[in-house]
Amino acid sequence: MKRRKAEECFFKLMMAGSMVIVLGSLALILATILWRGLPALNLAMLTQTPKGGYYLGKEGGILNAIVGSLYLAGGATLLSLVASLPIALYLQIYATRSQMGELARLALDVLWGIPSIVYGAFGFTLMVWLGMRASLLGGIIALALLELPIMARGMDEAIAVVPSALKEASLALGATRLETAGKVIIRQTAPGLLTAILLAFGRGIGDAASVLFTAGYTDRLPDSLFSPAASLPLAIFFQLGTPFPAVQERAYASALVLTVIVLTLSLLARKLAGRLNTHIVR
């Protein structure tokens, strides 16, 4: 009897310890980024593009990377939205309980698992075939591939919780399935869909490996789809690669900027889902 209680107690302690490790590492990461990033952060970093010799510790900021990242992730999110929404609607409205629907879900899950460096390599291969150079468009395409499974599966899950009675009511009134999808389902699940979009956007903006060869890098703001574009993760990576402590400090500040953007998106997604959910007919 005593041994059983002791064992229970032991594993409870282990579980508590594990929770401390997991949550503690999140706290440690955030604390490290804040502690090293905050002192190096200033307004000029956020509002200026790099001046000449930036990586030698000269003046300027990372505006090019911030804007570039927003363009890249924004374009990729738009592009993958165009594919994700129809796919999610198809899976939930036309291909319910079909073998093909399950297969498509499996394919999306597998796509989700493909490492982003592989998307980068594939994107680069694609660009070589098309004769494109490293550009905003190339980065957008690679990132869109990365975001597609995240967004499509997120929307799929969001639409899955719509009560089937609602669908049936719409169909019974004589609406076609397409009309049900466009006028009932999309409006009912708007918060869930938006959450999926925000999460995919957040994933896209934080990814470095897929834009490494496809988007290139530049100190200027991108002025067309065919010019190279900087991105925040790569700006961090390059600043860190210089031997100058002052520039490395800026990498920490840039990491703070990226973390704040990503965490804000993630919190926003959660908040939106929570708030708008209350307006849904159940």
Add this chain to the structure above:
Amino acid sequence: MATPWYRQRAETWQFPLGLNRRLQDRLGKWVMAWLTLLTGLLVPVIALALYLRVQPILASKPLAELLFSTTWHPLKGAFGFYPFIIGTLWVTGLAMFIAVPPSLLTAIYLAEYASERVRGLVKPFIDLLAGIPSVVFGIWGILTVVPFVEHVAMPGLGGWLGFIPLFRSDNPTGYGVLAGSLVLAVMVFPIIIAVAEEVIRAAPQGLREASLALGATRWQTVKHVVLKHSLAGVMAAVVLGFSRAFGETMAVLMVVGNMPKVPHSIFDAAYPLTALIANNYGEMMSIPLYDAALLGAALILLLVVLVFNLASRLVLVRLVRQA
């Protein structure tokens, strides 16, 4: 309150083509089905595209040499992946060794012990951890984990257990397998926890009640009944974590030291496949077969991750259908 304009627009909105409604429905289905099909074909297309680019090096060198030769010297035409494959396995293996126990215990706690309130409080933080970009993990690795390995783990572990080759340290910096594994372990926590928790929670409630009614303690129930029931799913969760760690690039690249040698101790520097691709892609176009070799590394990554992912997803899909 008046109906806002966008509501009005939405309510009177028609699909723009002046088509018959039934035809619109058919057309919509057709377009959506094709988009879904094309997405499904993306995996084979990516694999095929990479394979075609890798073809030249496969044609000119035996596969065994590529996989098992230890010399990597692109300028002399020597492309041995062995150190990189072993480096990947070391870093990923050690990361899983570190990550699995705490993740599973956390998942068990969240699924079996935690109240609804605690679960609701903790899960958002685990989601936050999942959302942190990999470069930020890398920065954290450089600022915190590498110094920890250099000043704490290496003198401690290396000093005590240095007589075992696994813990011998002749690497003066903290950059190496252990640092990479620690960072990777934290990166896979949220994946294993999320999937394992879901699987454990899906075990039928009746099983638990039966076990508790027979006088088993909570932990005995978990150990003998719940975990046994969800073993396949828990394994799938671990495998998913493994394939994530296997393909992770930037964070690992920043802390493993990147030396193309086979590591022999957890403090040695390693050079995983992902880091190899990321570090050399820019300069590969000028050297013959170099691009084929690097895309070969990408193909190896893709195939390994594909197999593991497919296997664990199939297990999970079957479990969900059962539940």
